Amino acid sequence: MAARPNAMTINVAHASSTTSLHELLAGALDFPMYYGGNWDAFWECIRYPERNDLPKQLIVKGMNVLDRRLPRDAAKLRRCLEDARLEIFDFQIEFIDV
Secondary structure, three states: OOOOOOEEEEEOOOOOOHHHHHHHHHHHOOOOOOOOOOHHHHHHHHOOHHHOOOOOEEEEEOHHHHHHHOHHHHHHHHHHHHHHHHHOOOOEEEEEOO
16 A cells, blocks of 8 residues: 555535535545545545545535535544544644635
């Protein structure tokens, strides 16, 4: 497996549904083909950085748009990533608006 990337920015502002948000996240983070496209599956994929390409720093852009469009999913995304930040030694997260 290749070394984890240092930083990555994902723009979530264009997600228009829960499905499109999970597709965007799965593609950007190179999740396995069997990814279930739900928040439990997302958590399972990000909590083990040795099994994926989760970057050391993840910048999630467009959170203000996601908060308005999909508030429940925006909250779940924040919660999952903040929990990952607490569990993974060298993982940093930043949420920014567009």
